[in-house]
Amino acid sequence: MAKKSRKLRVIVLHGPNLNFLGKRDQAVYGSKTLDSINKSIEEHAAALGIEVATYQSNSEGSLVDFIQAEASGSGAIVINPGALTHYGLSLRDALQDTGLPVIEVHLSNIYAREQWRATSVIAPIARGQISGLGWRGYVAALDILAAD
Amino acid sequence: MAKKSRKLRVIVLHGPNLNFLGKRDQAVYGSKTLDSINKSIEEHAAALGIEVATYQSNSEGSLVDFIQAEASGSGAIVINPGALTHYGLSLRDALQDTGLPVIEVHLSNIYAREQWRATSVIAPIARGQISGLGWRGYVAALDILAAD
Amino acid sequence: MAKKSRKLRVIVLHGPNLNFLGKRDQAVYGSKTLDSINKSIEEHAAALGIEVATYQSNSEGSLVDFIQAEASGSGAIVINPGALTHYGLSLRDALQDTGLPVIEVHLSNIYAREQWRATSVIAPIARGQISGLGWRGYVAALDILAAD
Amino acid sequence: MAKKSRKLRVIVLHGPNLNFLGKRDQAVYGSKTLDSINKSIEEHAAALGIEVATYQSNSEGSLVDFIQAEASGSGAIVINPGALTHYGLSLRDALQDTGLPVIEVHLSNIYAREQWRATSVIAPIARGQISGLGWRGYVAALDILAAD
Amino acid sequence: MAKKSRKLRVIVLHGPNLNFLGKRDQAVYGSKTLDSINKSIEEHAAALGIEVATYQSNSEGSLVDFIQAEASGSGAIVINPGALTHYGLSLRDALQDTGLPVIEVHLSNIYAREQWRATSVIAPIARGQISGLGWRGYVAALDILAAD
């Protein structure tokens, strides 16, 4: 369980290819760029009194490095693991090792696409998952964390 | 896609055993009763200018009957199918037949419990899914629908 | 095997969501309503000298109740189990317990849709199955029964 | 574990098609009717100083409703779930939610019939299971409960 | 979809071992010989104003040859693929390449026999399937095609 710090600090992670939002198939992922989504997250967080640290990488190792470096000063993690959702077991271990509550977010409904996208190796160690609700899924995740 | 009515009307459905909330294992499902959750939903809906019609049944057939009766005047469906999540194919057909956007909500993280709870027959025809975030999952679903 | 009564009486059952025919996806299920199909069945039955008793329910329990109540005076059962085709084991037991010949009918070709629709738990205890030939499948079933 | 009430009250449930006992294949299910079995249960219970409440339904929802209504005044549940044994996950949740000890009874040996009958979704949350010993299985279940 | 020719011409194909009807196990396949069935088909077709071209072969390659040669002048195909039902992927491709509507017919109920008979590689590209209704299944197929 997250220790509620004076001001809650939330790590917001974006996995591989999410830096391509806006260029990827917009029928699936929506038209907002990652910068635009991060800006919406930051504005909403500010309104909730939450501090956010956003990070994107195409490399599983870099995501693990970031989690290890930032976990100790943070109270929760919101993560869209991209395709690592389905095989990133090192990422899973890193998230679990922090002991922080993790909310997994997917822009698209991973249960209505290819069969292999319907299995998340992250979900079993997450507190919860929001799938298919677009960029507002991140906002909803912050709302939940703020309400704890 | 839901036709946005003058005032959005959302069907909120609770499947089998959810009327036992408060009596069911609170470590899994939380301590709020279904009445209390419905009240929170209604208050939040009112604040968003959304009309809600809540319904609970332990019978799949009754849920299908309700969906068929109420769909034409509504713009979206929020549903926690309870254990029907995993085998309620008639419920799935009924939801899909309405043509309305469906958001699937689970109080507990269905991916962190028994293996059979990790497969939803509803999710492939839903717009999205929120799992493991407790009663606030319903509220988040309304927020998304209101933002459309 | 059906005892050939003076005048053959056939139970015609429609499972969940079939009362929505005409509203469901017409590319899959055709444009006729259930009332219209039942009328065609009754007219064809009359021409064949067969008495029919039609019934639709969204509830598996109600279908089982109807079968138990009506079986003793009837000589055969024609059933479109809807989505119960794939998991309605109680319905299967009820049909088998009557000892009557059962013909399973599907409006759409269940072998050309989602994978889960390709397995029928009813078929192993049926005399035969007609799939994908629209409402005329019911008529064909009556023709077969009349020819016994 | 069941709290031993002054006088133990046991819910005895019969699932779909068990009201057809005596008409169903007697080589499999025996020749006694459900009324006859219930009478044997009641007589044996009386001899043991146990109160029983018997109920049969072809509808999973009704069984769940009954369990929810009767659980609080009872100390144990004996259930023959019929075909719901194999897919009635709502029934499973309802039984588990009561916190009462559950003994699952099958008239026939479910492990010596069709493959799908060999898996019970109820058994993992039951205290025990008696299969293949006919109506005396219910009596044995009462003996066990009385001896607690 | 079949172009309705002036007079509908239907290819009726019988796969391996169907020339042995009358000698094969009659409890499974009925007592009529293939000649007798073809005669019934032709008489029924004549009554419906349909022209039929019947063909039987024990060789998948010959069936494909026949389909390729006869497809262009025909409006539909009725086929009982015999054991090729379960592995005849070349036959499947040939049928699909014609662009004609295909109705698959089985004398016996393939879902009530050995497990491997319950999967048809033809069904996913067929318009529909009739199984277990004996030689009248061919007649029913013609009725459906005549009604288009």
Add this chain to the structure above:
Amino acid sequence: MAKKSRKLRVIVLHGPNLNFLGKRDQAVYGSKTLDSINKSIEEHAAALGIEVATYQSNSEGSLVDFIQAEASGSGAIVINPGALTHYGLSLRDALQDTGLPVIEVHLSNIYAREQWRATSVIAPIARGQISGLGWRGYVAALDILAAD
């Protein structure tokens, strides 16, 4: 079916590690030793007018030897196969070869433990199975046999 001898003689077999009862995990297997259980069985059998021959071995071969030696003078077998339940196919053949009715007993509920314990190779050739009801399961088995 067992030939009812003048006085019914029942073989009661205990498989590997059951001689360690009382030392094995008591939360799973109960606190009674095998000697104590056998004594309870013998007393109950005497009250029912049944003769019992009890035997325990850690070796599948010895159990088979015992069954072969004792079957001809006996009318039924009650067996707790221990871990052989899950792979003892030689034991299964030996039991089946006797032609005697077999009741399989498990102290713990084998359906609520490790996945591999949920499959019994003995059950398909048994008359019935009692699982999870502790040492009283043996007593219940004798009651059933006495009532034949």
Add this chain to the structure above:
Amino acid sequence: MAKKSRKLRVIVLHGPNLNFLGKRDQAVYGSKTLDSINKSIEEHAAALGIEVATYQSNSEGSLVDFIQAEASGSGAIVINPGALTHYGLSLRDALQDTGLPVIEVHLSNIYAREQWRATSVIAPIARGQISGLGWRGYVAALDILAAD
């Protein structure tokens, strides 16, 4: 069961690629050509007073044709189905339709090669199978048939 004719006539069939014996990998299939094997079979048959009719084809359809043409005058079939062992379901049906006893022979041990060679679709309808004993397997099959 084969009707023992005055003089037993046995069909000996060789499936695809067996005409290449002597050219195929000799470490697997031995060094004898098919002609040489057939000669050994005929000599042994003559010594046993058995008439044999040998046939080889690379085409499943031709093998089926031959079986249908020759079955009525014969008392048994010995067959090495070659690769059709693993998918020749039409061949299986043809063999079964004859009602004759079938002995399946393989030169190599099909259980010690590629995984897919370890499953025979012919074996379930055969009287027996001899695998891995080279060309003497045919001789052994004749010995068994002669001893009936």
Add this chain to the structure above:
Amino acid sequence: MAKKSRKLRVIVLHGPNLNFLGKRDQAVYGSKTLDSINKSIEEHAAALGIEVATYQSNSEGSLVDFIQAEASGSGAIVINPGALTHYGLSLRDALQDTGLPVIEVHLSNIYAREQWRATSVIAPIARGQISGLGWRGYVAALDILAAD
């Protein structure tokens, strides 16, 4: 490959329950007792100039002990492993460790019975297998070994 000794000595092993031949289901296993089969084997071996050492045990461990003790003076092994065919991996290792050619014999056709009997853990290390040809299968095995 077996070193051909002056006079070939063959170990003939019978696994669990084969000492019950004559008492086991004769429709499956034939009517000859094991003693009678062994006598036929010995007579045939004598005619072929082969020495045989026969052994039966219900215990896998004893079979392994016997193989280890007798292998060095022998040139081949004929074994009917009984139910150990399907799980006796220690027996497999023991047979393989001898380096002798092994012929596996089954009285009944293991591919036409329960599904689990269709997989032999012995076959992959055997030279060949004879299944379903009754006691003459042993004789055929000796013929093959004598012909080496």
Add this chain to the structure above:
Amino acid sequence: MAKKSRKLRVIVLHGPNLNFLGKRDQAVYGSKTLDSINKSIEEHAAALGIEVATYQSNSEGSLVDFIQAEASGSGAIVINPGALTHYGLSLRDALQDTGLPVIEVHLSNIYAREQWRATSVIAPIARGQISGLGWRGYVAALDILAAD
């Protein structure tokens, strides 16, 4: 490995339904007819100094016959097995028996279509495979063979 003949001779085989190229779905298979493709192959081969022998058949047996007849004078095989790719084990054995290098060619990308098309029984014995690159795949195969 192919023995490089004075002038390399390559067998080019086309399996079932490839004679329908130009009529089959052109979005999948392209618009060139088989004659046109063969002409392109022959022209390219001539330019490379390679002799080609092309052959098409809808029958697996005929393809095997052709391979057996032509292999001895040839140095390599290029084959598009059509649907036999997925079940033609006799074809596989025939190809392997030649000892020649085999290059498997598919016009369409078999890994981006129905699931069953993604498994080739030919590939494990081929030297290589070219899939999804249209008729130029044949040309590329010749280039590779010429470069050996």
Add this chain to the structure above:
Amino acid sequence: MAKKSRKLRVIVLHGPNLNFLGKRDQAVYGSKTLDSINKSIEEHAAALGIEVATYQSNSEGSLVDFIQAEASGSGAIVINPGALTHYGLSLRDALQDTGLPVIEVHLSNIYAREQWRATSVIAPIARGQISGLGWRGYVAALDILAAD
């Protein structure tokens, strides 16, 4: 579909361990080093009037970074994903996001090695695949792209 630029620019990617070519098992991968292969690719491209950009990395993240950086100015991608072929779902997404035609190349025949190498997660989104034809597979890929 690739927009044909004035001069086609093709990204040629080499995944993990391909920089070790020449040191890796030469029987599997050939004796050319990666530098040598790249030189052959560049020479052949120059002859075809194609510009190539080659890149190798042992890190999936770096490959994704490179693809994202280089895609916009390029017309096609040729990739040998190394072991990422079998689990590199992030790489797959990156390739698919570019919208460029992708040709997958493997030096060895991935269908004739360990079972896990026979499944490519890249192939379903590729235009085609060339496997087992050594370094000339890259050259063939360029030929195909040049011919578009």
Add this chain to the structure above:
Amino acid sequence: MAKKSRKLRVIVLHGPNLNFLGKRDQAVYGSKTLDSINKSIEEHAAALGIEVATYQSNSEGSLVDFIQAEASGSGAIVINPGALTHYGLSLRDALQDTGLPVIEVHLSNIYAREQWRATSVIAPIARGQISGLGWRGYVAALDILAAD
């Protein structure tokens, strides 16, 4: 957890066929005999101040008997279960019932041989496993136990 006795006593068990070490395939198992290995174990144990009790049997039942007899005076178990590794569930239960720490040792690397050797039913209840390091694996196990 093992209670550290004054002087640690360790049971060292060798399963089926390990008495054949030195005769078994030395490329797999090494050239040392079991006596030689036991001597090395004893010398190393003596140096560590550990008492060892070694035992080998080809019979699972005897191994269980030994464990039950010797467990109470011992502090740990080192076991090479031989082929019982893969199906010896009685042995597993016996080991687990002792409550002692168990270290599983394999001479060969069980993950680099036949597929069925890669699953150990013992490992889930062991403290650890050493595989593929030859007889020194036993020595390493003692070192670990001595260091507790």
Add this chain to the structure above:
Amino acid sequence: MAKKSRKLRVIVLHGPNLNFLGKRDQAVYGSKTLDSINKSIEEHAAALGIEVATYQSNSEGSLVDFIQAEASGSGAIVINPGALTHYGLSLRDALQDTGLPVIEVHLSNIYAREQWRATSVIAPIARGQISGLGWRGYVAALDILAAD
């Protein structure tokens, strides 16, 4: 096999998240930090006259880079792949390409945790594996290598 250099040099690799030892769940992984473990390894290596090169990375690509750079001067590799154990196929190829003996070490018993941890993609190409014996597993690996 490792060429024994004048002084053996061993690469010791630690995969993702192992730099978090001491912070990760100590009940699973123990309380020592990675620095402390490395120090123990180095001291033990020094005592054995072995040189060690330790390296940790959260990135699979970096581990591959390190292996490629360091392999040529080393004689063996000891690796704890962390979660890459279960999907790091690039790491596997890199290890195998070195031709050095590899010993795989796991702090925890990977066979007694989540199901997915029980499969190692590294083990089939390793010389051996040590699992569940804590940091002393590294020491044992060095002992084995020193004894070669």
